[in-house]
Structures are given as structure tokens and as C-alpha cells.
Amino acid sequence: MTPTTAPVSLVGVRHRYGRGPWVLDGVDLTVESGEAVAVMGPSGSGKTTLLSILGLLTAPTDGEVLVAGEPAGTRRRGRLRAEWFTWVFQTVNVLGHRSALDNAALGLLARGVPRPVASRRAREALAAVGLASRADAPVVELSGGELQRVCIARATAAAPRVILADEPTGQLDHATSLTVLDALWAARRPETALVVATHDPEVAGRCDRVLGLVDGRLTERTTP
Ligand SMILES: Nc1ncnc2c1ncn2[C@@H]1O[C@H](COP(=O)(O)OP(=O)(O)OP(=O)(O)O)[C@@H](O)[C@H]1O
Ligand SMILES: [Mg+2]
Numbered sequence: 001m002t003p004t005t006a007p008v009s010l011v012g013v014r015h016r017y018g019r020g021p022w023v024l025d026g027v028d029l030t031v032e033s034g035e036a037v038a039v040m041g042p043s044g045s046g047k048t049t050l051l052s053i054l055g056l057l058t059a060p061t062d063g064e065v066l067v068a069g070e071p072a073g074t075r076r077r078g079r080l081r082a083e084w085f086t087w088v089f090q091t092v093n094v095l096g097h098r099s100a101l102d103n104a105a106l107g108l109l110a111r112g113v114p115r116p117v118a119s120r121r122a123r124e125a126l127a128a129v130g131l132a133s134r135a136d137a138p139v140v141e142l143s144g145g146e147l148q149r150v151c152i153a154r155a156t157a158a159a160p161r162v163i164l165a166d167e168p169t170g171q172l173d174h175a176t177s178l179t180v181l182d183a184l185w186a187a188r189r190p191e192t193a194l195v196v197a198t199h200d201p202e203v204a205g206r207c208d209r210v211l212g213l214v215d216g217r218l219t220e221r222t223t224p
Pocket of ligand 2: 047048049166197
């Protein structure tokens, strides 16, 4: 049996902005295929910074990001970023005049997937988040929770190796958060890893591992 290579790891990562204090100060993290990892920590502790380093949006000041066990060198970063990662943000970002289907297909079209294939996969992803009947509605007609589910469909339709979610339920009420979380867990493929920055115990409770980010370092927490 060949050992599986983790989709993304951080090795000795330190990061600071300009000459500011160290936001991350020695972070080692291996995210395994298919696992859901929650990162919790106070505001300003560096959760968004950690996700953007994992997703190759920010290059760490020190240390290394490995994608499938290989250092994500400067030359390959753009391609790796597009091929391996998709994002769900706290604030919904959609094209308001376009349909839910068009929005869910955006990531696939950006990867050069032909429109008929992108549309079929986007429709499947919308069905997985419970929005099959709303696929052709303009997103201006959707509720906040439905919009976040469109964003989840967009992130999952591309079948990424890793979904990075930055406080995906941060702006939703409790009941809506639950439907959004159900959608994320239902739509995610078994092999897709999820790393989610969150203050929400409900999110952390669904994850396989909960990590605390304090003073620039990660600690394993037991699931609440
Ligand atoms: N682009 C930037 N330039 C300078 N400082 C930054 C930048 N982005 C973040 N910081 C600082 O880095 C620290 C960590 O910020 P980060 O956004 O990663 O925290 P966070 O844990 O995501 O916080 P929150 O829970 O409020 O979203 C903060 O002190 C923040 O002010
Ligand atoms: Mg943040």
C-alpha cells in the first residue's frame, strides 16, 4: 500500500506583516485528505492569516507550505492555488444579477471547464445543498442562508482537494447556520479536506479535529 500524501502541510511557518509582531510563530500543520479541521482563536489571533497561507494567497515570512508533499515554489503557486483550493467566506460574494447556477459554475468556468459540463456539475452541487429548485433564480431573490449555500455549491462543484472556509457561519443566525453547515457537510466529497476558521462551537463540534491558535502557535483541543 502506498502511503497517502497529505494535500497540504505547513512546516515551521512564521508570519508577520511588515515589521509588525509575529502573527504566526512556529506553526506545523498537516491536513489529511478528507478530514475537517477547525481553527479557533480570539479575534486577531491569525486565523485568516493561517488560511491564506494554506491557500497560497500569502507567502509566509519563514517556513514552507507543502502541497501534496512538495514545496509550493513561487513558480507553481498560481496554478496550485487554482487547482487545489476553493474558498467560502464569511461575507457572501456573488454576482447579484446572475442565477444561482451561474454563480455556482463560476469556479469551474474559471478553470476552463466547458460550460455544459460546468452547468451540469454546478446543478448537482446546488442539489447537494438543497437548492435544486432555486438554480435558475437570480441570486438577488435568495435569502442570506441560501446565498451562503450557493457559495458552498460553488466551492464544492470544483471538487477541490481542500476547502478553506473563513467563519462561514459568522453572519448567520443559529437556525440558518445549521442549514448551511448541513449543506457544507452534505456537499463535500469524502476525500475533500476542510479547514474552517470559526468562533462557532457548532462548527467545531462537527470537525474531526479542533485546533486552538494562541500566541502564534497551534494547539490540539479536544472537540467540545
Ligand atoms: N494585511 C495586513 N497588514 C497588516 N496587518 C495585518 C494584515 N492582515 C492582518 N493583520 C494583522 O494580523 C493579525 C492577525 O489577523 P487575522 O486577520 O489573521 O486574525 P483573525 O484571527 O482572522 O481575526 P478575526 O477573528 O477578527 O477574523 C492582526 O493583528 C491583524 O491586525
Ligand atoms: Mg479572520
